[in-house]
Amino acid sequence: MASESPEMNRLHPFSAVTTTLNRGIVGLSVPFFLIGVLSSVTDAVDPVWSIYLAPIGLVAGVAYGLTYYYRFEYALTQDTFDLSSGVFSRRSREIPFRRIQNVDVRQGLVQQLLGVAVVTIETAGGGDTEAQLNFVSEDEANRLQREIRRLTAAANGERSATEAETASSDEDEDEEATSNETADLETAATPERHSDPGVSEDERHEQPVDHGEPTRLFELSSRELGLYSFTSFSFAAVGGVLFLLLFANDAIFGLLISMAEPLGGPANLDSASPLEYGVFGIISLVNGLALTYLFSVVYTFLGYYGFQVGRAGEDLVYERGLLQRYSGSIPLEKVQSLTVSDNPLQRQIGYAGLWIETAGYGPDSGGGSQSAIPLARKRRVYGFAERLSGLERPSFRRPTTVARRRYLGRYSIIAGVVVAGAFGLSLVTAVENWWLAAVVFLAVPPAAHLRWVNLGYYVGEDNLVIRSGFWKRRTTVVPYYRLQTVSTRRSIFQRRLGLASLVVDTASSRTFFWATPTIYDLEYEVAREINETTRQRLQSALRERARSSDSEDGDAGVSVAFT
Amino acid sequence: MEVLHPRIRLLWIAQAALAAVVVGVVLAAVDAWIVSFPTVVPIGVVAIGAILGIVYAVVLYKQWRFELQDDALYLERGVITFVETAVPFVRVQHVDTQFGPIERALGLSSVVVYTAGSRNADVRVPGLTPDRARKLQNTLRELAVDSEADDGV
Numbered sequence: 127m128a129s130e131s132p133e134m135n136r137l138h139p140f141s142a143v144t145t146t147l148n149r150g151i152v153g154l155s156v157p158f159f160l161i162g163v164l165s166s167v168t169d170a171v172d173p174v175w176s177i178y179l180a181p182i183g184l185v186a187g188v189a190y191g192l193t194y195y196y197r198f199e200y201a202l203t204q205d206t207f208d209l210s211s212g213v214f215s216r217r218s219r220e221i222p223f224r225r226i227q228n229v230d231v232r233q234g235l236v237q238q239l240l241g242v243a244v245v246t247i248e249t250a251g252g253g254d255t256e257a258q259l260n261f262v263s264e265d266e267a268n269r270l271q272r273e274i275r276r277l278t279a280a281a282n283g284e285r286s287a288t289e290a291e292t293a294s295s296d297e298d299e300d301e302e303a304t305s306n307e308t309a310d311l312e313t314a315a316t317p318e319r320h321s322d323p324g325v326s327e328d329e330r331h332e333q334p335v336d337h338g339e340p341t342r343l344f345e346l347s348s349r350e351l352g353l354y355s356f357t358s359f360s361f362a363a364v365g366g367v368l369f370l371l372l373f374a375n376d377a378i379f380g381l382l383i384s385m386a387e388p389l390g391g392p393a394n395l396d397s398a399s400p401l402e403y404g405v406f407g408i409i410s411l412v413n414g415l416a417l418t419y420l421f422s423v424v425y426t427f428l429g430y431y432g433f434q435v436g437r438a439g440e441d442l443v444y445e446r447g448l449l450q451r452y453s454g455s456i457p458l459e460k461v462q463s464l465t466v467s468d469n470p471l472q473r474q475i476g477y478a479g480l481w482i483e484t485a486g487y488g489p490d491s492g493g494g495s496q497s498a499i500p501l502a503r504k505r506r507v508y509g510f511a512e513r514l515s516g517l518e519r520p521s522f523r524r525p526t527t528v529a530r531r532r533y534l535g536r537y538s539i540i541a542g543v544v545v546a547g548a549f550g551l552s553l554v555t556a557v558e559n560w561w562l563a564a565v566v567f568l569a570v571p572p573a574a575h576l577r578w579v580n581l582g583y584y585v586g587e588d589n590l591v592i593r594s595g596f597w598k599r600r601t602t603v604v605p606y607y608r609l610q611t612v613s614t615r616r617s618i619f620q621r622r623l624g625l626a627s628l629v630v631d632t633a634s635s636r637t638f639f640w641a642t643p644t645i646y647d648l649e650y651e652v653a654r655e656i657n658e659t660t661r662q663r664l665q666s667a668l669r670e671r672a673r674s675s676d677s678e679d680g681d682a683g684v685s686v687a688f689t
Numbered sequence: 690m691e692v693l694h695p696r697i698r699l700l701w702i703a704q705a706a707l708a709a710v711v712v713g714v715v716l717a718a719v720d721a722w723i724v725s726f727p728t729v730v731p732i733g734v735v736a737i738g739a740i741l742g743i744v745y746a747v748v749l750y751k752q753w754r755f756e757l758q759d760d761a762l763y764l765e766r767g768v769i770t771f772v773e774t775a776v777p778f779v780r781v782q783h784v785d786t787q788f789g790p791i792e793r794a795l796g797l798s799s800v801v802v803y804t805a806g807s808r809n810a811d812v813r814v815p816g817l818t819p820d821r822a823r824k825l826q827n828t829l830r831e832l833a834v835d836s837e838a839d840d841g842v
Contacts, residue, residue, distance in 0.1 A: 250805075485805065610806030613774040621771065631806035661775055665760050668779060668836070 141261035146191035153187020340436035363422035483634035522582035529647035697816025705742020
């Protein structure tokens with residue numbers, strides 16, 4: 127390895143300082159801890175020893191930290207990223223460029239001031255980051271991102287050239303072909319773009335340039351940032367409020383009490399009537415919700431401040447964040463599916479966001495899903511999604527009304543359980559009028575209707591589009607080419623009503639928060655038909671792709687590269 | 690459409706019986722140490738569990754079908770939720786044959802097909818004779834290699 131790559135790189139000297147300090151402190155505290163434990167167990171160990179042993183621990187820790195720094199090396203070879211690290215047990219790792227999914231750069235506030243950054247490299251495999259460079263200089267981080275992009279493109283070009291058995295075409299021609307493809311794509315999208323009034327000036331005049339400089343595709347305006355912060359909800363805010371609650375002290379309780387008192391709350395918590403407690407509880411809950419919302423607004427604002435996304439060669443590159451700065455790249459070739467998401471508020475004002483799913487661990491949500499447009503006008507978002515996936519304008523179809531009847535039944539059962547719970551509560555506590563809980567039945571018909579009305583699907587030329595959800599409505603564009611398995615599922619209830627759900631699995635690793643794209647409650651016949659169609663289109667997409675890579679037809683090559 | 694080997698029912702029944710016995714032991718422990726209840730309760734629970742297990746195994750066996758179609762491995766199965774899955778050969782990452790201790794005693798074997806998907810990432814065809822399993826594995830491997838494509842991961 128050393129002979130292949132003459133320049134092995136070290137991390138930024140600042141990381142030597144931090145590792146050394148870190149290890150030094152650990153080394154210093156270990157003797158105190160060990161001696162403390164041992165001396166309490168046996169008299170043979172004198173607590174005073176720690177005073178002599180601590181300096182030795184410090185020196186050992188510092189030495190370890192320094193050695194770690196000097197033995198941590200990385201290098202870029204022709205087709206791999208190499209990393210070797212470790213003091214006692216050595217590890218060397220080679221990551222082929224072809225397999226890299228994301229290269230991300232992260233900068234906290236202090237790191238921005240010092241001009242250093244953390245670089246992480248992700249592949250599809252494993253749930254962990256494949257390589258993490260804790261502190262390289264900003265310039266080095268940018269160089270790495272650029273170089274990995276360039277070398278990946280070169281490796282892919284070489285590969286497709288050999289696959290097509292065009293031994294005559296050399297590297298330079300290949301390179302040129304790629305940038306022409308880029309130009310084709312950008313101009314192909316132009317007519318549609320001119321008709322779109324929502325597109326800003328600089329976007330219209332963008333020109334495809336060389337691989338080093340990204341072409342800007344989208345920038346979050348301050349208006350959009352504001353709207354996004356206020357209309358979206360981040361679950362991290364709940365964590366923040368819970369964290370505050372952990373440290374809830376008298377001052378905070380005092381504040382809550384003083385806020386509830388004018389509205390009929392208790393003067394203090396020790397002696398209060400049940401009504402006063404109730405008022406205090408409700409007011410505090412409202413306060414808590416308001417605080418959570420405020421946290422969410424601030425968190426989103428800080429996270430998406432200065433968001434922009436651009437295109438560099440075959441990669442999408444993005445940047446965002448105020449205090450903590452993120453930047454990263456997604457190879458377009460690795461994109462598995464696109465999702466347009468909106469909530470009721472955003473739908474009301476005609477806005478939506480676009481997310482891109484890749485396989486493997488993503489830095490943004492931990493699930494391989496990356497925001498391409500946090501929030502923009504709906505037309506613009508759909509335009510962007512259409513250009514990215516080659517999707518024609520979808521005309522959605524809805525499952526049968528039998529599905530709505532099913533939800534009516536389902537939600538009625540839930541409402542019934544709520545009323546039964548209230549009745550149970552009235553048996554063991556002093557709560558009366560349990561039948562008032564029957565009010566929840568009023569919510570059943572609108573809930574069933576809203577669930578049904580937000581379902582939709584569209585069987586497109588190259589993509590399957592699936593929509594569902596009311597609170598967070600997701601419209602997922604799955605290219606047939608990305609299908610892994612296709613399943614038709616029928617539960618007992620569905621079989622009774624002649625319904626089926628179609629589950630379309632892709633390699634995007636959304637597991638916890640986002641379910642696998644599913645068209646719910648279709649008529650069984652329709653589900654079977656779509657199942658057949660998707661399988662056929664997968665095969666024809668594969669054939670088309672094989673053909674286009676054989677003939678090296680530039681135009682077809684791009685539209686496929688985008689799927 | 691191919692069906693599974695009839696002996697697979699014995700495996701499923703054995704698994705259900707095992708689960709029922711575990712529940713019985715737990716109930717006996719609860720009876721002995723925490724709250725005591727009539728002896729009929731644990732026996733009844735175990736009996737009902739075992740009967741349900743047998744019914745489940747028989748129905749599941751009737752439902753299970755698989756087939757090698759021209760582009761995909763196609764499976765149908767399920768008692769509560771009936772699932773039809775198509776695994777295109779291009780998407781097959783690798784194929785295993787596996788057997789557990791009970792399967793081995795019954796002379797049965799399973800084929801497990803792995804894809805890069807997030808859900809249904811491993812699809813199992815149980816209840817095959819070892820010969821059939823090996824043949825299926827080889828066929829799937831050849832078909833997967835023939836239809837090799839860039840998986841994008």
